[in-house]
Amino acid sequence: MPRHSTPKALVHPLIKRENPEILSATADRSPDALAAELTERFWLRLRLFAARRLRDRNQADDVAQETIRRVLEALRENRVENLDALPAFVFQTARNICLHHGRSAHRETGALRRLKSSQPIMSSEEDDPLTGLIDRSRRAQVRDALEQMRPDDRDLLRLLYVEGLETAEVASRLGIDAGTLRVRKHRALLRLAAIVGGGNVSGRAGTEGEA
């Protein structure tokens, strides 16, 4: 990442104009607030990204945290030249950390430390590192919500997300066309979000891990 030393005065208006939702940024936001915004926006993405590669929830959390830390540092030092490309910058930072993670001695001692501590690392589905990111209380909450839904909505979601069937297959099973299926899927997800509350069914940043 080339170091870029744009004066702060030039950076802030740019940040405000092009990324108002996240980086209103270092001047009028505390570092904590900026970190919170970055975390809100990228936490789940980073954990998914890292969990798929490392197949370990704790390591995924480590990678997510380290990525946020480095991105914050880069923002504070004005090293992010094009803020439109912030998602790509975060992505690349996480990618580098994961690559390094695979080689580092730190990871090795981490693995041992975790063996020693007997902490459960991933959930049940050993082939499914991503769902391992969703903790038990959240699973229970969503399961309850699904039970309150209309059976046809629930079945639709199950066929799509649990059975993992392709759109064409589900549509043909239900005797509808793909467009109708998409509409029904969208509505079912909205209903689910409404029952769970807050429109966020998989937990906010930092609350997804086991207590």
Add this chain to the structure above:
Amino acid sequence: MTEVIDCPYVENDDLLRQYLAGTVADSDAEEFERHLFACDRCREEVEQGLAVRAALQRPAHGSLLRWRFPSVTFAAAAAAVILVAIGLWQMRSAEPTVPQPVRGSERGITASARLANGAFTTIWQPNPSARQYVVQLFTADGTPLQSVHTSENKATVPLGSIPRGKTIYWKIQALDENGTVIGSSELQRITISR
């Protein structure tokens, strides 16, 4: 906040679900992730789909105690060991009807081990509630070497080609009839003498 970007996965959402299911090729998964970092629509669906998947998914019966050596990376192999070695009670706890052990209630297992005739031999205090035990050997970086399941309170594990002078780590876990870990020894080390 909604990032308005051109999303190719609105019409073709099969890939999103294949991503969640882990059935998509690495290169496609990475391409999707690159998009996911920028697209709030996909993030939302991934978030919801993942939660639905986790909520309705059944534990992977029958393969709970199998070692896995994913080809992806060394890190993945190490992570898989940890997953199998330690995540057992949690596997079961995803099933609401199975009693969930309280963490910290696991009983310690006192065990001793020695190396002789090219094999690792260990013996431990039996746990009355245990149906079987798992003996696990790791290298210093957490890579699995061997695992043995037994209903006895002792086991011998051939070391094969492990070089002399190497330190290996070992651990015994007691499992109940559900495959839940109900007891565990400390992680201990032993060095193969030169």
